[in-house]
Amino acid sequence: MRWIHAAGRGLLVLLVVLTGYAASGARAQVGAASGRGPLTLATAGDLTGYLGPLLEGWNRAHPGERVTLVELPDSADETRAQMATDLRDGGRHRFDVLNIDVNWTSEFAAAGWIRPLPRDRFPLGTFLPPVVGTATYDGRLYAVPYVTNAGLLLYRKDVLAAEGVPPPRTWAELERYAETIAPRHGLDGYAGQFLPYEGLTVNAAESVYSAGGSILGDEGERVTVNSAAAREGIGFLARGVREGWIPKAALAYKEEESKQAFQDGRLLFLRNWPYAYVSASAPDSAVAGKVGAVPLPGPDGPGTSVLGGSNLAVGTHARHPDSAARLIAYLTSERVQRQVLTRGALPPVRADLYEDPALIEAFPYLPTLRESVLAAAPRPKSPRYDQVSLAVQAVVHDAMTGRQTPEAAVRRLARELAAISRH
Structure with a gap:
């Protein structure tokens, strides 16, 4: 999953493994006067290769705290599994x-596995407000936002212009255009990330949230998914496959496969992260110059995206917490956050960068992305996520493939989530 990632896109994972010495008197809390030393930083699928040059700047300025770059798998699920295995291992x-x-x-x-962080060491007040909430648990700061993300609706602006219609703002408009306009231009209608992996969780949550529903409440202790809104949201996705304006091929799409379908000129609409806009607009893309982006639609107007991206956290057993x-x-400094965008095409967390005229000229989707991030919601919080x-x-996925009706799927999901919350 892109960082998104999350989602998040492919997700970036950054870890610091200490080599060399352990500073004398290193304390458990981040911010101790001691606790400096060399670092190892790992990333899951740095697909744009931007991170190495950023770390070169750090290494030149901090020769005693050099960072070595290591990459983990591209898949968010595999990355999480490797991290969890290490964090559970008391000796490694x-x-x-x-x-x-x-x-x-x-x-x-x-x-x-990770330790609370002191709020006053980080520029939280300069970030887009919703992203800070993704870094807290039980009222405490456990991470620092690094990259944010929100889903956008990419569309073929040349096709909609030829038809004389604006980009869709509601599900009804999206369905109608995907069902009628797309075939006239030899295109499939709409796709997202519908393979059963983390991307489908994101797409499903966005549909449920856009319909006014939720999945969990109270940090995962309360199940809220058994609602008319959840049935409407999941029904929207299932109906698309059943009626054909979501192609069956999309049931096997992750971020990259869906991006490629749009970039190759096979789709009228695509839900994806902003990196897909950058890729589809590149000179070697079949749809270069023909791509637009708007917030995700909902039943009666703009919908709700899921917040993607990544947060930086410090392991409980970090030996160099000050480094x-x-x-x-x-x-998370302004200068480096600017490079995260310009070199990595990843959405920064610094709010002022979204109003920079030079950046908007280079990345025209920034105002739309800012609007989407400010209206976005996190995935359901749970210690058993x-x-x-x-x-x-x-x-x-069972609902989208027709194995269950949306109504039966929501009831089943409510039962399964209740069982998870009890354990």
Whole structure:
């Protein structure tokens, strides 16, 4: 999953493994006067190769705290599994600073794998407000936002212009255009990320949220999915496959496959992260110059995106906690956040960058993305998020493939989530 990632896109995971010495008197809390030393930083699928040059800047300025770059798998699920295995292992603790998917914060904090962070060491007031909420659990700051993301609706602006219609603002308009306009231009109608993996959890949550529903409440202790809104949201996705304006091929799409379908000129509409806009607009794309982006539609107007992206957290057993905090402050500084966007095509968390005229000229989707982030919502918080996500993926995929009606799928999901919350 892109960082998104999350989602998040492919997700970036950043960890710091200490090598060399352990500073004398290193304290458990980040911000201790001691606790500096060399670092190892790992990333899950740095597909744009932007991170190495950023770390070169850090290494030149901090020769005693050099960072070595290591990459984990591209898949968010595989990355989380590797991180969890290491963090559970009492003897290894290779992963000290972790760039975690925004929705892992609650799980990692509840498990005791990451430590609380002092708010005053980081520029939280300069960030887009919703992103800070993804870094907290039980009222405490457990991570620092690094990259944000929100789903956008990409569309073929040349096709809609030829038809004399604006981009869709509601599900009804999206369905109608996907069902009638797309075939006239030899295109499939609409796709998202519908393979049963984390991307489907995101797409399903966006549909439920856009319809006015929710999945969990009270940090995962209360199940709220058994509602008319959830039935409407999941029904929207299931109806698309049944009626054909969502192609069956999309049931096997992750971020990259769906992006490629749009970029190759096979789709009228695509739900994806902003990186897909950048890729589809590149000179070698079949649809270069023909791509527009708007907020995701909902039943009666603009819908609700899920917040993607990643947060930087410090492992409970980090031996150089001060270096960890200093690295996090560096990576969330205004200068580096600008490079995260310009070199990595990843949405920064700094609010002022979304109003920079030069950046808007280079990345025309920034105002739309800012609007989407400010209206976005996090995935359901839960200390058992991995189990929650697996349940959502399986149930929604069954609804989309016609194995269950949306009504039966919602009832089943409510039962499965209730069982998860009891354990």
